[in-house]
Amino acid sequence: MRSxxxxxxxxxxxxxxxxxxxxxxxxxxxxxxxSTILDACRKLGVDTPTLCYADNLTPVNACRVCVxxxxxxxxxxxxxxxxxxxxxxxxxxxxxxxxxxxxVLELLGSSVDMSATANFENWCSRYSASPERLGxxxxxPAVIDNDLFVRDYAKCMLCYxxxxxxxxxxxxxxxxxxxxxxxxxxxxxxxDVSLPxxxxxxxxxxxxxxxxxxxxxxxxxxxxxxxxxxxSKQSVTKTxxxxxxxxxxxxxxxxxxxxxxxxxPSDSSVTDGHLCVKGRFGWGYxx
Amino acid sequence: xxxxxxxNARDTHPIFxxxxxxxxxxxxxxxxxxxxxxxxxxxAHRHLPVRVGGDxxxxxxIARTILAEGLENRAFIQRATEGFEAFEAVVREYGPEDKxxxxxxxxxxxxxxxxxxxTADRAMICWTLGITEHHHAxxxxxxxxxxxxxxxxxxRYGAGLNPLRGQNNVQGGGDMGALPHKLPGxxxxxxxxxxxxxxxxxxxxxxxxxxxxxxxxxxAMERKDLTALWVIGENPAQxxxxxxxxxxxxxxxxxxxxxxxxxxxxAELATVVLPACAGFAESEGTVTNSERRVQRxxxxxxPPGQARDDLWIVAEMSKRLGRDFGAPSARELWDEMREHSPxxxxxxxxxxxxxxxxxxxxxxxxxxxxxxxxxRLWEEPVQGPKxxxxxxxxxxxxxxxxxxxxxxxxTGRRLSEFNTGVQSKGLASPLVxxxxxxxxxEDLAALALREGERVRVxxxxxxxxxPVRVDRGLPKGLVFLTLHQPESVDTNLLTxxxxxxxxxxxxxxxxxxxxxxxx
Numbered sequence: 001m002r003s004x005x006x007x008x009x010x011x012x013x014x015x016x017x018x019x020x021x022x023x024x025x026x027x028x029x030x031x032x033x034x035s036t037i038l039d040a041c042r043k044l045g046v047d048t049p050t051l052c053y054a055d056n057l058t059p060v061n062a063c064r065v066c067v068x069x070x071x072x073x074x075x076x077x078x079x080x081x082x083x084x085x086x087x088x089x090x091x092x093x094x095x096x097x098x099x100x101x102x103x104v105l106e107l108l109g110s111s112v113d114m115s116a117t118a119n120f121e122n123w124c125s126r127y128s129a130s131p132e133r134l135g136x137x138x139x140x141p142a143v144i145d146n147d148l149f150v151r152d153y154a155k156c157m158l159c160y161x162x163x164x165x166x167x168x169x170x171x172x173x174x175x176x177x178x179x180x181x182x183x184x185x186x187x188x189x190x191x192d193v194s195l196p197x198x199x200x201x202x203x204x205x206x207x208x209x210x211x212x213x214x215x216x217x218x219x220x221x222x223x224x225x226x227x228x229x230x231x232s233k234q235s236v237t238k239t240x241x242x243x244x245x246x247x248x249x250x251x252x253x254x255x256x257x258x259x260x261x262x263x264x265p266s267d268s269s270v271t272d273g274h275l276c277v278k279g280r281f282g283w284g285y286x287x
Numbered sequence: 288x289x290x291x292x293x294x295n296a297r298d299t300h301p302i303f304x305x306x307x308x309x310x311x312x313x314x315x316x317x318x319x320x321x322x323x324x325x326x327x328x329x330x331a332h333r334h335l336p337v338r339v340g341g342d343x344x345x346x347x348x349i350a351r352t353i354l355a356e357g358l359e360n361r362a363f364i365q366r367a368t369e370g371f372e373a374f375e376a377v378v379r380e381y382g383p384e385d386k387x388x389x390x391x392x393x394x395x396x397x398x399x400x401x402x403x404x405x406t407a408d409r410a411m412i413c414w415t416l417g418i419t420e421h422h423h424a425x426x427x428x429x430x431x432x433x434x435x436x437x438x439x440x441x442x443r444y445g446a447g448l449n450p451l452r453g454q455n456n457v458q459g460g461g462d463m464g465a466l467p468h469k470l471p472g473x474x475x476x477x478x479x480x481x482x483x484x485x486x487x488x489x490x491x492x493x494x495x496x497x498x499x500x501x502x503x504x505x506x507a508m509e510r511k512d513l514t515a516l517w518v519i520g521e522n523p524a525q526x527x528x529x530x531x532x533x534x535x536x537x538x539x540x541x542x543x544x545x546x547x548x549x550x551x552x553x554a555e556l557a558t559v560v561l562p563a564c565a566g567f568a569e570s571e572g573t574v575t576n577s578e579r580r581v582q583r584x585x586x587x588x589x590p591p592g593q594a595r596d597d598l599w600i601v602a603e604m605s606k607r608l609g610r611d612f613g614a615p616s617a618r619e620l621w622d623e624m625r626e627h628s629p630x631x632x633x634x635x636x637x638x639x640x641x642x643x644x645x646x647x648x649x650x651x652x653x654x655x656x657x658x659x660x661x662x663r664l665w666e667e668p669v670q671g672p673k674x675x676x677x678x679x680x681x682x683x684x685x686x687x688x689x690x691x692x693x694x695x696x697x698t699g700r701r702l703s704e705f706n707t708g709v710q711s712k713g714l715a716s717p718l719v720x721x722x723x724x725x726x727x728x729e730d731l732a733a734l735a736l737r738e739g740e741r742v743r744v745x746x747x748x749x750x751x752x753x754p755v756r757v758d759r760g761l762p763k764g765l766v767f768l769t770l771h772q773p774e775s776v777d778t779n780l781l782t783x784x785x786x787x788x789x790x791x792x793x794x795x796x797x798x799x800x801x802x803x804x805x806x
Contacts, residue, residue, distance in 0.1 A: 242567040246303045247577065277703050
């Protein structure tokens with residue numbers, strides 16, 4: 001016979017939250033223990049560029065565009081993954097930081113088609129980055145092997161987000177991974193087979209986290225090809241998935257009275273920003 | 288510890304399963320109870336391949352093991368429950384090697400689950416249709432409740448009993464009184480005080496007696512007591528068991544109104560079809576998910592053609608029937624409902640939005656809702672009624688296997704498809720394959736069939752033709768079909784209408800069939 005008072009009786013939800021104070025660009029900021037420098041920057045409203053970071057994935061430190069200067073550290077640190085510590089002194093707009101971000105943007109923009117990446121142009125002008133001085137990215141046709149989403153690897157910056165979302169950060173399907181070395185490195189299915197022949201279950205969680213539109217809804221791809229994709233004409237409406245009883249929050253992106261993309265907010269306690277094939281792609285019947 | 292019982296959540300509730308996966312990463316243990324080695328079972332620490340219909344025998348064997356090893360929570364049982372003695376007397380017979388063996392599960396696995404469940408700090412049992420689509424559905428659920436009561440695995444955060452809802456508002460429909468015996472907020476329709484509250488508000492008289500369940504409605508159609516039917520967003524001509532019989536009853540009605548987005552098979556039989564809006568994208572309102580979380584749906588698209596909001600249709604219908612409600616907005620109706628339902632009273636649209644949905648009960652605007660129920664069972668002394676054990680015995684599926692029908696047919700769902708396919712038909716998922724009768728490798732060999740060969744599957748009620756596919760996750764003697772593609776494989780021609788008298792659920796999970804070669 002066991003004792004009658006098990007743990008978790010009061011909800012198991014109450015946690016005492018300790019906070020720490022650090023300094024960013026000369027300003028003091030207090031954040032919960034366990035926060036990153038990026039969290040602290042955001043709390044202060046310090047606009048920090050990120051590409052490989054997402055709120056619902058474990059940081060992989062691939063892109064380096066969020067680097068900041070940390071007093072006492074030999075190298076710049078990635079703000080998205082470095083945990084904030086008490087008494088840290090951080091600079092986000094020092095010459096060193098600006099020059100590093102500029103170089104990152106130029107290297108990326110000269111090797112990858114960043115034209116569909118949100119904010120990329122703004123960041124380039126903010127950091128006086130001119131990717132074209134290092135060359136222009138190579139072209140490659142998009143891979144279209146199914147009717148749900150398209151892989152346009154000319155736009156792939158190898159940020160790993162799709163691999164993480166397909167893997168143990170969310171979906172646990174492990175259909176894609178990095179393959180090849182050096183300049184040959186790319187994201188691929190096992191033996192580079194087509195998606196329908198791979199382990200892919202078409203949840204589209206890779207599409208949901210892709211920062212460069214290397215992964216696109218088929219409809220989005222068609223509209224972009226036709227020159228009709230226009231985010232300024234799109235509305236985003238929050239609603240709930242019409243299928244099973246989990247109640248996933250959907251954001252319907254609508255252009256000209258047609259759903260063109262479906263996402264889920266990463267702060268939803270139900271989805272953490274992830275969906276299944278029906279939620280992400282199963283809305284065809286409303287038109 | 289998580290027990291998924293009769294649930295293939297990896298495919299049917301994929302985002303719920305993400306939460307399970309996160310728990311597994313943090314060290315939780317997963318047991319899956321399912322006759323098939325499903326994609327869910329492949330993630331489990333232990334898979335218990337229960338025989339179709341053997342759930343009560345298994346639950347009782349687990350209970351018997353817990354009692355035999357003294358792992359029950361005696362203090363909880365004494366303080367918070369009743370009916371323990373009768374329950375104990377029944378499960379005593381279910382030793383894993385004795386009557387418990389009816390479950391078909393290896394006694395060592397039974398004991399392992401029993402020990403882990405009883406000794407876990409927090410253990411949760413989640414189930415789906417594998418438990419409820421049986422002619423003894425309610426008894427199946429009771430047998431699981433018994434386990435939670437036996438170990439005090441209920442009424443605490445992270446413990447409990449969790450039926451995973453199959454449709455986005457099946458919980459909300461019940462909460463709002465779309466049940467034969469309930470008013471909104473689960474108030475009894477036969478309770479005059481509850482009724483009076485609504486009658487004052489609605490300015491109408493509510494019939495004082497409970498109505499019919501879906502299955503009772505079909506019986507009433509047989510008796511000609513029910514001659515007119517208004518079907519809203521349901522496709523019974525294809526979704527109900529024993530489809531031939533159901534269709535003849537629907538055809539025999541004097542008047543059939545179908546309100547739907549599509550001209551479904553049911554709508555084809557209708558006298559009048561009322562084109563409706565898509566709830567999640569073309570209208571305003573709320574839905575309630577499996578964790579009792581009320582969330583908003585919103586209009587993102589203009590509805591096509593003559594399609595009208597369900598709310599508009601109901602209000603117009605009411606006007607024509609002599610009671611003019613005007614044209615209330617979804618929000619106004621919600622606020623009226625909140626006034627009368629204490630479970631929902633604190634859920635204003637603004638708070639639902641601000642809190643990312645709210646789980647009932649939420650009695651006032653200071654409440655943040657409740658992440659779990661039945662916490663009162665841990666109060667000293669317990670407030671309100673004690674939680675009852677139900678002594679339940681194993682019962683065989685309604686239709687026994689015979690020489691003529693030697694195979695057990697069970698039905699289920701696939702990841703990319705949904706119910707009778709009305710919504711998911713337009714989804715061009717590469718995962719969708721033509722519906723096929725899935726058989727074990729042993730049965731394929733025993734029947735001397737080739738994969739892909741078209742066969743006739745026959746039950747006492749009808750027959751369908753389908754290609755054969757091998758599923759290595761099926762045990763010998765069990766075959767599997769879904770209801771997703773009724774145009775090509777009308778599975779419900781085979782299923783049996785044996786229903787649970789309390790829940791009205793038919794035994795979709797267990798029919799007896801045979802497979803014939805098509806020459």
